[in-house]
Amino acid sequence: MPVNAASAAVPRPLVFAGFPASSWAFALRVWLAMTLALYVSFWLELDSPSSSALTVAVLALPTRGQGMEKAGYRLVATVIGVVASIAIAGLFSQTDGLLLAVLGMWVGLCVYVAGMLDGNRAYAAALCCITVALVAVQQIDTPLQVFPTGVARGAAIGIGVLAVALVNEVLAAPNYHPVLASRIEGLHGRVTGLAQAAGHPSATAAASLLHDIAALRPEIASLVTESSTGTPRTEAARSALVDLVSALSLGRMLAALPTASPDKVGLIAMSRSWLQAEISRKNAQVCSSLEALREGTHPHHAWRAPLYRSRRIAAETAARAAISFMLIALFFVLTGWPSTELCLTLVAAIIGLSSISPAPRIFAQVTVTAMPIACALAGILKYLVFNGVSEFQLLAIGLAPVVIGLALLMSLPNPMLSSLGRLVLVFMIAVLAPTNPQSYDPEVFLVTSLFACMSAVLVFAAQMLLPPLSGDRRVRLLLGEAGRxxxxxxxxxxxxxxxxxxxxxxxxxxxxxxxxxxxxxxxxxxxxxxxxxxxxxxxxxxxxxxxxxxxxxxxxxxxxxxxxxxxxxxxxxxxxxxxxxxxxxxxxxxxxxxxxxxxxxxxxxxxxxxxxx
Structure with missing residues (x-):
């Protein structure tokens, strides 16, 4: 009876068409922000209004802090990418093959930096590669247009960021710190339960718990941009995670104490007593940090949470990315096809995004699936839904079902479906390329769709020819570094x-x-x-x-x-x-x-x- 009463007291979330109300609210915010970004871009007559809509699609995250943190890194990466584009175009614009080699090396450098970072910092490094591709590669035959193109892209991205911030604020997008506090509390319960289990904790269970604790590290940074108390909340969450790892390691030390011999009983008893007291102290510190996280105050002790990254793995991944880009560029040079700038741009974008994916080959496979779907949706919108209209109201209404539907797909807990939804939304906006007035040239659309699909296929083919670093090799390198x-x-x-x-x-x-x-x-x-x-x-x-x-x-x-x-x-x-x-x-x-x-x-x-x- 108590269990039933307790379960009855918990309110069930509202569900409509299989999705909770929070997912519908998130999807509505994405559509409104994208509509607002396009409207302002059209009103200001920007050269690249679709970049503002792309920015909204990229920043489509369920909580306020996550979106704003990614927006900040997106702006910084855009500035760096535009400066690099100007430098590369100014120095190598007349060198043809050398220019492509330099672009390949830049792709490799960005992938290396992304491999040494995590979270949105890694995304910013990958975006530096994408920005150079969008600015320098697309203007490869007109280097004098690199600076105006970069400025136009920066302006459009700024409008997209402001649109996301305004819509999230007006519609009261949820904060992330309550969710994070709940997840850390759940991890604390698992650590305590593992320590209280009989016998030595299983290595598999302990490793899984360490994985879940460390995986929260990138998400903590979003608390800084969430509110005025974001910085102390970040410190509190970081300290809680560090103390959780310490409590787990101390618990394993306690379980691994040697068997007491008659002459060492006192020493082992002393060690057991001290370890138990230290574990209790760490658990108390975790609770204190959780309280500080909820209240927005500084923790008692602010720990750093350093990131481990293998330079060897990052370097090998970067070398593969640079070689893949140069091989694809060489393929286009040998074929002599005209107007391949879009394909090279998307190739660089896919390589950059796959570098921050845990499984690059799976990401490439999802991209191969997402690109045709995005092209088909863009074609349906352009030639069946819009069908020659130029009024903005009809554009917004026509976009609503597709954008809201894909945003709902992004809100699913299944990472494969969520990733597919995000990629389809981003690629669909890139292929559709909303402009004022809207272009309805079928030949341009078919060529764009063909090269878009070809870019995904070529990246996948390059990975088949030059496979990404295998999981087994990664494990061997990481274990070797741990042993050293x-x-x-x-x-x-x-x-x-x-x-x-x-x-x-x-x-x-x-x-x-x-x-x-x-x-x-x-x-x-x-x-x-x-x-x-x-x-x-x-x-x-x-x-x-x-x-x-x-x-x-x-x-x-x-x-x-x-x-x-x-x-x-x-x-x-x-x-x-x-x-x-x-x-x-x-x-x-x-x-x-x-x-x-x-x-x-x-x-x-x-x-x-x-x-x-």
């Missing part, structure tokens, strides 16, 4: 990061390992190896940090001996050094419980028989 860092830690070489921040950085690497193969499940042995590296690295960092606090004073000698025992990875020597440190602390009437506890935990983590399932 662990060796450096064993030799006493540490980064200038607090142990909690370094633990989050390692959690971000675990997240990349788990997503390297897309939706395919990872091999249990690989997961166990990744988690073993994670456990050992966090234990060594914390142990070294505690011993570093004892470098000065009467316990310096015992701390130095303990560091040497850690470097040798000898369990017996580590236990002996912990006992020696305990006796030295007793003689000096000082407390070294934290260092002793971490030494015992290091003994458990470094034991050869330790292999969590």
């Amino acid at each position: 860092e662990l060796d450096h830690l064993g030799r006493g070489r540490t980064r200038h990061l607090a142990p909690e921040e370094a633990a989050f950085r390692d959690a971000a690497r675990i997240e990349q390992i788990l997503t390297a193969n897309g939706a395919l499940p990872l091999d249990r042995q690989i997961t166990a190896k990744a988690m073993r590296c994670f456990d050992q690295a966090e234990t060594l960092r914390r142990c070294c940090a505690e011993l570093d606090r004892l470098r000065q004073g009467p316990l310096a000698g015992a701390a130095r001996d303990a560091r040497e025992a850690l470097a040798r990875r000898s369990g017996r020597a580590i236990l002996a050094s912990a006992e020696a440190l305990r006796k030295a602390a007793a003689r000096s009437k000082l407390s070294a419980n934290s260092a002793i506890a971490m030494l015992i935990a290091a003994r458990g983590a470094l034991a050869p028989s330790q292999s969590p399932s």
Whole structure:
């Protein structure tokens, strides 16, 4: 009965045609913002009004902060891309083949930078590549028009951003911080439940939890643009995530403590007591940070959440992107087809967007599917719905069903369908290219559609010829880098990061390992190896940090001996050094419980028989 009463008390969301009211509100905001952006662009007689509508399609996100953060990065990337377009066109406009090579290198550079970032920062790096393609490539035969084209694109994007901001404000688009707080609270419950489970936590379950925690990092940045309290909320959310990783790693240390021998019962009991107290303190800090996130105040301690990125993976991905672009450009040079600027532009755009996708090949496949659908929808709108009309009211009404329908598709939880809806909307606006007055030349439309579809097919073909970095290779590179860092830690070489921040950085690497193969499940042995590296690295960092606090004073000698025992990875020597440190602390009437506890935990983590399932 209580369960039924509780469930009855929870209001059910309003649903219409299979979509909740929140999805309909989101779709309506997208259509209104796109209509407003086009109206203002037509009124100002901009050269590129479709860019404002494209901006709305790109910034179509369910919450206010997410859209505004992406808008800020879009504006910055547009400025950088326009400046790069002017420089490239000014220096290489008369060099033909060299110009295409330089554009290929720029594509590779942007993809490399995107590979070293995450979230909307990575999107901004990819957009720098897209902007150069839209400005420099499309004006490849008229370099003097690069600057006016760049200015027109920047103006249109600014109008699109303002339209999205105004509509979101007037229609009260929801904030993201309540959703984020709820998700972090759910992760906290999972961390607590994993720590309370009997036995050693499963490596697969722990890795999955680290993946979910680290995956929230890019979404935190959107809180800054959400309201005047965005900055403290960002700090609170970041601190909560870092403390969650710390609580999880401490729980695994507690579960991995060695079996008590008669002469070491006191040391192990001391370690267990300290770890339990530290876990309780971390859980309290998570709760405090969640409270600060909800209230919009600064947390008690503001942690950084550093991102882990592999330079090797970013460089190999960039090289493949640059070679793919130059191969496709060479194909057009050899065929001698005229008016291929649009195709090259879309090729650069698809390559740039696929570089920030977890699975580039799947993204290319979705693009191959989305492009014909977008062209068909654009053709239906232009020649069956509009059919020669030029009134703006009819344009807005004709766009409504398609834009609202695709926005509803974008709101679905299925990532494949959501991505398909967004790509179809963006490509449809690009092919339709609303202008004032609207052009109805069927030959131009057919050529545009043909080259648009060809661009997606050519990128997919280039990936077949030069496959993206495989998931298995990504995993091998990431595990190899984790092993090398662990060796450096064993030799006493540490980064200038607090142990909690370094633990989050390692959690971000675990997240990349788990997503390297897309939706395919990872091999249990690989997961166990990744988690073993994670456990050992966090234990060594914390142990070294505690011993570093004892470098000065009467316990310096015992701390130095303990560091040497850690470097040798000898369990017996580590236990002996912990006992020696305990006796030295007793003689000096000082407390070294934290260092002793971490030494015992290091003994458990470094034991050869330790292999969590």
